[in-house]
Amino acid sequence: MLWGFCGGRRAAARASEPPAVMAVLRGKGLGLEIALGERDFEEALAELQGKLGERPGFYSGTQATAALGRASLSQDQLARLRALLGDHGIALEALSGAAHVGTLAVAQGLRYVADLDGGGELARRRALRPKRELQLSDAARSLVPDFDGARADIAVRRSRGESSVRRLVPAPEPAPAAAEAEPVAPATLYHVGTLRGGQALHNVGNIVVIGDVNPGAELIAGGDIAVFGSLRGVAHAGAQGDAGARVYAVDLAPTQLRIATLIAAEAGGREGRKQPEAACVQNDRIMIVPLDRAGRFSKETKEKVE
Numbered sequence: 096m097l098w099g100f101c102g103g104r105r106a107a108a109r110a111s112e113p114p115a116v117m118a119v120l121r122g123k124g125l126g127l128e129i130a131l132g133e134r135d136f137e138e139a140l141a142e143l144q145g146k147l148g149e150r151p152g153f154y155s156g157t158q159a160t161a162a163l164g165r166a167s168l169s170q171d172q173l174a175r176l177r178a179l180l181g182d183h184g185i186a187l188e189a190l191s192g193a194a195h196v197g198t199l200a201v202a203q204g205l206r207y208v209a210d211l212d213g214g215g216e217l218a219r220r221r222a223l224r225p226k227r228e229l230q231l232s233d234a235a236r237s238l239v240p241d242f243d244g245a246r247a248d249i250a251v252r253r254s255r256g257e258s259s260v261r262r263l264v265p266a267p268e269p270a271p272a273a274a275e276a277e278p279v280a281p282a283t284l285y286h287v288g289t290l291r292g293g294q295a296l297h298n299v300g301n302i303v304v305i306g307d308v309n310p311g312a313e314l315i316a317g318g319d320i321a322v323f324g325s326l327r328g329v330a331h332a333g334a335q336g337d338a339g340a341r342v343y344a345v346d347l348a349p350t351q352l353r354i355a356t357l358i359a360a361e362a363g364g365r366e367g368r369k370q371p372e373a374a375c376v377q378n379d380r381i382m383i384v385p386l387d388r389a390g391r392f393s394k395e396t397k398e399k400v401e
Contacts, residue, residue, distance in 0.1 A: 126158035127185065129176075136172050140179065147183045155184025160208060163192035173203060281317060290314075290328065299335075310350055319343065329353075338376045347372040347383060357381050 131139050147154070159180055161168075168176070177187045189206035190196050197207035281300025292311025296302050301318040312328035314320050317335045319342070326344035331353040333340030338355040346369055352359035354374065359381040373389035374381055384392065 126160065126188070127154060128160050128162055128191075129180075130162040131164075131166065136168065140172075140175065144179055147179070147185075152184065157185055158188040159185050160189040160191055161187060163190060163196050165193045167192075167195055167199060170203075173199065283318075284316075289324075292328070316340070322347075332374075341389070342374040343371070343386065343389075345371050347374065352381060354381055359383070 129143065161176065180187050187205065189208050190200040190203075191208035194209075197209070200207040281298070283301040283303060284296060284298035285303045285305070286296055287305040289306045290296065290304060290308045290312040292309050295313035295315070296304070297315045299317040302314050302316040302320050304314070304320075304322045304324065306322075307324040308314060308322055308326045308328040308330070310327045313331075314322075314326075314328065315331045315334050317333065317337065317340075319340050320326075320330050320332045321342075322330075322344040324344070325346035326342070326349050327346075328349060329351045330342050330344075330349045331351075332342045333355040334353075336355050338357070340354055342349075342352060342354065349359075352374055354376050357376060357379065359374065371386035372383050373386050374383045375389065375392050376382070377392055382392070
């Protein structure tokens, strides 16, 4: 720790004279050293008070040695110095400097330390310290050629106007293959309950009725029609031209039966045949067969009417 109190001789001193030794507060191994040198005592004491005031209590409990060099202090000056240090918890234990400083130290009950000239001794001690040479480890030495090569590579790329850091450009990802959209089958319309005259169900897909379809009711489907009950109204399956559509009913007795563009020649008047039946197209005609035999007939297909 080193505190310097900047200053020099007074303005009356000649410019050719060397500057006065600065008042310095030095941290030493066993305490503090206050190097007053030959500065004006009042100025040095004021600056010392200011420095100690910046850290109140920081040096409390330490011992100090006042280095006077060739200068000397009066009894009053020494008392003021000891009082200032005491206010900050610092005990003045010794004086150092020329031979006459020893007489002052003995008179005040302080130790006398010779050969301390207010800074010269500290400089001599620093000069006597052995200088340590920086030694690189084997691992560190092995990195030196690598760093040299890297610096040379960076310099070459900068001279070309390139970036000093190489950046990887990721390869463009291949475009995903276009997925073929599968045709979505039309949804089936389910109706639970009796369909009375004047009511109608229309659906692009199939129509399933859980109940009866009374006369005057109408079912029109782009696909099949299935009635789990009596079908006595109008039923038109394959309304968009699908000749493979079919009509199923527990009691098939419609007032009008159509599949695609065909109309049944026999419609109604089937009250005596109460059994599940199916209507399908065979050889460009609508046929009504028992449900258990419907699987024997292949579906006929025609182009849909737009």
